[in-house]
Amino acid sequence: MKLKVGNDLHEVSPHIEINRSTKVIMQDVVIAMIPALLGAIYFFGFNSLILVLAAVTTCVLSEYFWQKIRKEQLTVSDWSTVVTGMLIAFNVPSTTPIWAVMVASIFAIIVVKQFFGGIGSNFANPALMGRALLIFLWPASISGYVTTYHSATDAISSATVLGLYKTGSDFSRFSKWDMIIGNIPGCIGETSALLLLIGFAYLCYRRVVNIGATSAYILTVLLVTYVFARDGLFRGDILTNLLSGGLILGACFMMTDYASVAPRVKVTLAIIAGLITAGIRLWGMLPEGVSYGILVANCLSGIIEIIIRPHIYGVKVRKHKG
Amino acid sequence: MKDSRLKGIIALVVVTILAFGVIYGSKILVKDETGNNNQTQEDLPGAIDVTGAEGIVSAREITDDSGTVTAYSVVAKAKGFAPPTNPVTWEVIFENDAKTIKEVKIVSHGETPGYGAAMEESSYLDQFKGIPAPIYLKGKAPVSDAATDTPNVSGGLQDGIYSARTEEADSSGFIYLLTIKVENGNITSVVFDAMNREGEYKSYLSTVGEYTMTEDGLTWKEQADALANYILENQSIEGLTVDENGKTDVVSGVSISIDDFLELTEKALVKAASGEGAEAIGTGDTGVVAAGNGEVGEIDGVSGATVTTDAILQLVNNAYEFISAYAGK
Numbered sequence: 001m002k003l004k005v006g007n008d009l010h011e012v013s014p015h016i017e018i019n020r021s022t023k024v025i026m027q028d029v030v031i032a033m034i035p036a037l038l039g040a041i042y043f044f045g046f047n048s049l050i051l052v053l054a055a056v057t058t059c060v061l062s063e064y065f066w067q068k069i070r071k072e073q074l075t076v077s078d079w080s081t082v083v084t085g086m087l088i089a090f091n092v093p094s095t096t097p098i099w100a101v102m103v104a105s106i107f108a109i110i111v112v113k114q115f116f117g118g119i120g121s122n123f124a125n126p127a128l129m130g131r132a133l134l135i136f137l138w139p140a141s142i143s144g145y146v147t148t149y150h151s152a153t154d155a156i157s158s159a160t161v162l163g164l165y166k167t168g169s170d171f172s173r174f175s176k177w178d179m180i181i182g183n184i185p186g187c188i189g190e191t192s193a194l195l196l197l198i199g200f201a202y203l204c205y206r207r208v209v210n211i212g213a214t215s216a217y218i219l220t221v222l223l224v225t226y227v228f229a230r231d232g233l234f235r236g237d238i239l240t241n242l243l244s245g246g247l248i249l250g251a252c253f254m255m256t257d258y259a260s261v262a263p264r265v266k267v268t269l270a271i272i273a274g275l276i277t278a279g280i281r282l283w284g285m286l287p288e289g290v291s292y293g294i295l296v297a298n299c300l301s302g303i304i305e306i307i308i309r310p311h312i313y314g315v316k317v318r319k320h321k322g
Numbered sequence: 323m324k325d326s327r328l329k330g331i332i333a334l335v336v337v338t339i340l341a342f343g344v345i346y347g348s349k350i351l352v353k354d355e356t357g358n359n360n361q362t363q364e365d366l367p368g369a370i371d372v373t374g375a376e377g378i379v380s381a382r383e384i385t386d387d388s389g390t391v392t393a394y395s396v397v398a399k400a401k402g403f404a405p406p407t408n409p410v411t412w413e414v415i416f417e418n419d420a421k422t423i424k425e426v427k428i429v430s431h432g433e434t435p436g437y438g439a440a441m442e443e444s445s446y447l448d449q450f451k452g453i454p455a456p457i458y459l460k461g462k463a464p465v466s467d468a469a470t471d472t473p474n475v476s477g478g479l480q481d482g483i484y485s486a487r488t489e490e491a492d493s494s495g496f497i498y499l500l501t502i503k504v505e506n507g508n509i510t511s512v513v514f515d516a517m518n519r520e521g522e523y524k525s526y527l528s529t530v531g532e533y534t535m536t537e538d539g540l541t542w543k544e545q546a547d548a549l550a551n552y553i554l555e556n557q558s559i560e561g562l563t564v565d566e567n568g569k570t571d572v573v574s575g576v577s578i579s580i581d582d583f584l585e586l587t588e589k590a591l592v593k594a595a596s597g598e599g600a601e602a603i604g605t606g607d608t609g610v611v612a613a614g615n616g617e618v619g620e621i622d623g624v625s626g627a628t629v630t631t632d633a634i635l636q637l638v639n640n641a642y643e644f645i646s647a648y649a650g651k
Binding site for chain 2: 024028031032034035038039042095139140143144145146159160163164167168169170177181182183192194195198199201202205206285286287288
């Protein structure tokens with residue numbers, strides 16, 4: 001493993017040769033998101049593509065100019081900014097103004113990523129922090145959910161299925177099949193469970209993601225929302241909770257961040273994120289909760305790593321007596 | 323490594339193409355099942371021309387098999403908290419009296435989840451059922467002191483509620499509205515008010531100090547009530563003389579121009595004399611209040627969402643104004 005200290009590269013243990021750089025991993029993530037991007041264009045129109053391009057371009061340029069100004073090593077070529085940009089756009093509805101995704105992108109890259117030391121050092125998922133900024137400062141800018149071009153209803157904009165479910169409103173016009181394929185209102189990259197899972201399958205094939213963390217997150221959300229349902233104990237709508245919001249996007253592409261390495265820590269954080277997400281969905285003001293669930297888990301990663309110390313190679317665990 | 327990625331990409335492409343085949347196939351099936359569900363209001367029978375009607379998206383008459391109008395549907399919009407590209411848009415269905423709200427449905431909105439989006443709650447929407455328009459927030463309906471006992475003078479008028487309104491807004495953007503109630507041939511209540519493009523009533527604005535004329539004189543609402551009292555006491559507008567500026571010295575404390583008041587009262591009395599356009603006198607259901615000298619609906623606002631609430635008031639009242647004018651009531 002190579003460790004950069006100052007301007008020097010040092011070989012440090014473990015000396016295992018792997019041919020998988022950050023660039024390759026990030027390229028794989030981008031490839032995995034392309035089916036969902038095509039779905040977004042199909043369901044919400046070319047404005048989805050424009051938002052993605054705007055976010056990606058802004059992220060790349062932000063990082064480039066920041067590192068140029070700071071005279072730091074350029075890392076734009078590692079593709080991580082492309083992933084961040086795509087995720088920012090995936091987390092907003094297609095009616096979002098372009099300026100909003102650009103502001104979110106600049107904030108994500110400069111403040112969340114570069115202020116804290118760049119890739120791997122950011123304290124939270126930059127894309128979700130960008131979304132959180134928009135929710136905090138301009139909530140109306142990312143609240144314009146619309147029905148898809150292929151909806152059977154004649155409505156132009158609509159509440160999300162999860163929003164209707166939370167308020168006890170009728171959402172029967174959206175079938176479970178609609179939720180699976182993505183023919184429902186929502187953020188552009190979150191609606192199609194089918195296309196997201198195809199991308200996730202690719203990541204699993206490429207061994208890029210921790211399937212344990214993804215599974216733990218989804219199962220925790222579904223279990224808690226099923227047990228403590230609005231209509232009474234053990235009466236939650238599992239499929240609606242799974243398919244109608246950003247749960248799959250969050251679990252497959254954002255819960256699997258590289259902020260923490262130890263699998264046990266990742267799974268623990270996923271469970272924490274799941275509990276918070278479910279709590280927000282059940283008792284919070286907002287119908288969703290994925291963003292805040294993952295962000296809180298991100299912020300807790302430091303303390304969780306201290307509590308759940310990873311096994312150190314070559315050191316025996318000492319059993320405490322008495 | 324590269325082989326592994328290439329294989330993965332090929333598999334990804336193949337599966338994605340298959341997935342889109344499934345998605346597209348299901349779209350065709352849904353299209354077949356839904357048939358004409360994509361019809362817009364304009365395409366449906368009984369469509370009403372809404373050209374030039376501000377805030378009105380579409381409207382139509384709902385008829386039964388015999389062609390009798392049983393209700394009116396008006397789709398109206400108003401800017402809420404979301405950007406203008408995502409206005410609050412509702413379908414307001416009125417009974418065939420073009421006043422009583424039968425039902426409201428949300429067509430679209432871009433309000434913030436947890437705040438303005440709380441309008442989607444069925445308990446909120448249900449409060450509109452059966453109340454008469456115009457609507458006000460609870461406790462903010464114009465309550466007139468003029469709704470009092472009246473002399474039992476026979477006026478030859480037919481019982482019912484009669485409304486009249488000015489066709490065009492004045493220089494300040496207000497449209498004037500007048501409603502009289504006739505019981506046992508007597509005028510028992512008179513409501514005189516004005517509404518601006520934002521759906522705000524002059525009576526309310528003057529009461530809360532947002533529409534002032536003089537520091538020490540009567541407010542606009544108090545003057546409107548005084549004029550209404552004059553009608554109740556005299557059962558006519560005879561004797562209510564005006565000068566060249568449309569002002570009167572007959573009613574103490576009234577300094578506003580009363581041309582509109584006189585014109586609308588005359589229109590309403592003509593209707594009352596013939597019984598034309600009479601609305602049945604309501605029974606006072608939940609949410610219905612005697613507002614001043616007539617009946618209006620009262621609703622709760624969307625909790626924590628003032629701007630959204632204002633948009634709802636505006637669009638429902640705009641819908642009412644439009645359809646009542648169309649129906650000639």
